[in-house]
Amino acid sequence: MSEYPETMQIEPTNVCNFSCSMCLNSGFKDNSKFSLPLEIYQKIAEESFPSISRLVLYGMGEPLSHPNFIEMLQIARRYLPKNATIFFTTNGSLLNAEKIDFILKNRLVDEITFSCDALIESESNDHGHSREVQEVETNLLYLLNHELRSLVKIGISSVILKSNVNNLGKLVKKLSKYKVDYISLSHLFPYFEYLMDEVMFTMISKEALPILEEAGDNWKELVLGYTRELFAEQMQVSYKEIYTKSENIVQKQRPFSEKYKSLLNKAKKRDVLLNISLYDLEKEKIKRLYNLEHIFSELETKAKEKGIDLLLPDIVPIYAERECPYSSKETLVIRSDGETAPCFNYLWRHDTYLNSHSRSSSHFSLGSVMEKTIKEIWNDDSHQKSRNKKKKMNENFPYCGDCSLSSNNCFYAIEDTSDCWGNEPFCSECPYSVNLIKCLL
Ligand code: SF4
Numbered sequence: 497m498s499e500y501p502e503t504m505q506i507e508p509t510n511v512c513n514f515s516c517s518m519c520l521n522s523g524f525k526d527n528s529k530f531s532l533p534l535e536i537y538q539k540i541a542e543e544s545f546p547s548i549s550r551l552v553l554y555g556m557g558e559p560l561s562h563p564n565f566i567e568m569l570q571i572a573r574r575y576l577p578k579n580a581t582i583f584f585t586t587n588g589s590l591l592n593a594e595k596i597d598f599i600l601k602n603r604l605v606d607e608i609t610f611s612c613d614a615l616i617e618s619e620s621n622d623h624g625h626s627r628e629v630q631e632v633e634t635n636l637l638y639l640l641n642h643e644l645r646s647l648v649k650i651g652i653s654s655v656i657l658k659s660n661v662n663n664l665g666k667l668v669k670k671l672s673k674y675k676v677d678y679i680s681l682s683h684l685f686p687y688f689e690y691l692m693d694e695v696m697f698t699m700i701s702k703e704a705l706p707i708l709e710e711a712g713d714n715w716k717e718l719v720l721g722y723t724r725e726l727f728a729e730q731m732q733v734s735y736k737e738i739y740t741k742s743e744n745i746v747q748k749q750r751p752f753s754e755k756y757k758s759l760l761n762k763a764k765k766r767d768v769l770l771n772i773s774l775y776d777l778e779k780e781k782i783k784r785l786y787n788l789e790h791i792f793s794e795l796e797t798k799a800k801e802k803g804i805d806l807l808l809p810d811i812v813p814i815y816a817e818r819e820c821p822y823s824s825k826e827t828l829v830i831r832s833d834g835e836t837a838p839c840f841n842y843l844w845r846h847d848t849y850l851n852s853h854s855r856s857s858s859h860f861s862l863g864s865v866m867e868k869t870i871k872e873i874w875n876d877d878s879h880q881k882s883r884n885k886k887k888k889m890n891e892n893f894p895y896c897g898d899c900s901l902s903s904n905n906c907f908y909a910i911e912d913t914s915d916c917w918g919n920e921p922f923c924s925e926c927p928y929s930v931n932l933i934k935c936l937l
């Protein structure tokens with residue numbers, strides 16, 4: 497095992513010149529603005545950059561809002577190995593012609609993604625950033641038409657919302673006119689309660705969904721008139737039996753119907769549980785998701801015709817393929833005040849609205865670069881063990897998307913200190929691990 501991460505994601509600043517309503521930047525709880533001091537960045541670079549293979553420069557803010565962003569790229573190129581790659585995402589507004597010329601002439605970056613959330617938001621309301629939108633377009637076109645353009649892989653990222661789902665075809669058509677290398681569409685991370693209704697995915701797994709659908713609308717009869725609370729209580733008993741690998745599901749309180757028990761046993765054979773509560777709450781949305789599958793396949797055909805890579809998220813997660821993108825890419829994340837975290841999700845304190853409940857997410861610190869070396873942070877025994885555990889998600893972590901307790905006030909899922917198997921931090925309801933939220937690493 498290497499003494500240093502393979503990938504380092506460094507947040508140059510958490511300041512942004514835009515204020516998009518869907519972005520964590522508009523409502524993270526720490527509420528302090530930082531830009532990583534250049535001397536600290538230089539210290540990180542001298543120690544660790546010669547040992548890593550990819551540097552990712554973005555976090556919660558706009559990287560180019562850092563006053564020394566270009567110097568950061570220069571330092572990176574100086575210390576990284578020859579074949580290492582440098583990548584950043586940007587809203588594009590500050591990446592002007594002068595900066596593009598300098599970056600390209602000095603080969604300071606290998607890949608740039610333009611995040612189009614601000615563009616899209618401004619188009620969908622009347623009080624958007626029209627001047628900024630023009631600047632973004634001008635900068636993007638300048639980059640795409642540059643004589644050295646072939647040195648950089650250029651992508652555009654955007655989010656899928658209930659309110660834009662029928663316009664995705666137009667959106668992809670519009671974005672494909674820019675002749676970028678790829679378009680990456682992700683679902684929306686619901687940081688705020690009002691965004692719950694905009695989400696176009698379910699956390700119920702692909703393995704469990706057909707079993708839930710088999711019972712159609714008859715769930716209330718199948719669970720013999722349980723109230724939601726009683727049902728959740730009963731599930732705790734049944735899940736314990738399943739988790740302890742008992743052969744039969746033993747009923748300790750009221751009996752479930754034979755049909756329901758047979759569905760539970762069917763789910764058990766696929767190694768999943770049945771989240772009846774969430775299915776009941778999301779039935780109507782799930783019907784709409786089949787239409788989204790159809791839209792996705794049309795988008796794929798259009799993108800293929802235009803020779804653009806279209807990166808799409810899953811709509812219904814595949815439980816068997818759960819994977820922590822940060823652990824599998826051996827990544828360390830450093831935020832703009834020098835604190836570190838295992839992933840973007842644990843960078844800053846925020847709320848999350850998934851599975852029909854809210855969760856308060858904290859910052860999970862692995863140590864500060866102001867006090868420790870990267871080597872000390874990366875090789876800490878407990879962090880190493882935690883990373884290794886996350887390389888086998890299904891063996892080591894429960895999955896809340898298929899657990900009826902998740903939308904019934906499970907006290908583990910309301911906070912994020914640990915899950916019901918005792919893992920810290922809480923990774924059991926992570927939309928990155930099931931390819932719903934696309935991770936740009
Ligand atoms: S431009 Fe990007 S980082 Fe800035 S507020 Fe909008 S989505 Fe967030």
Ligand code: SF4
Pocket residue numbers: 894895896899900901902903906907908909915916917924
């Ligand atoms: S932590 Fe998740 S899987 Fe465990 S009981 Fe709570 S909701 Fe269910």
Ligand code: SF4
Pocket residue numbers: 819820821822823838839840841842886922923926927928929
């Ligand atoms: S929350 Fe998700 S991305 Fe973060 S460490 Fe856990 S599994 Fe990985």
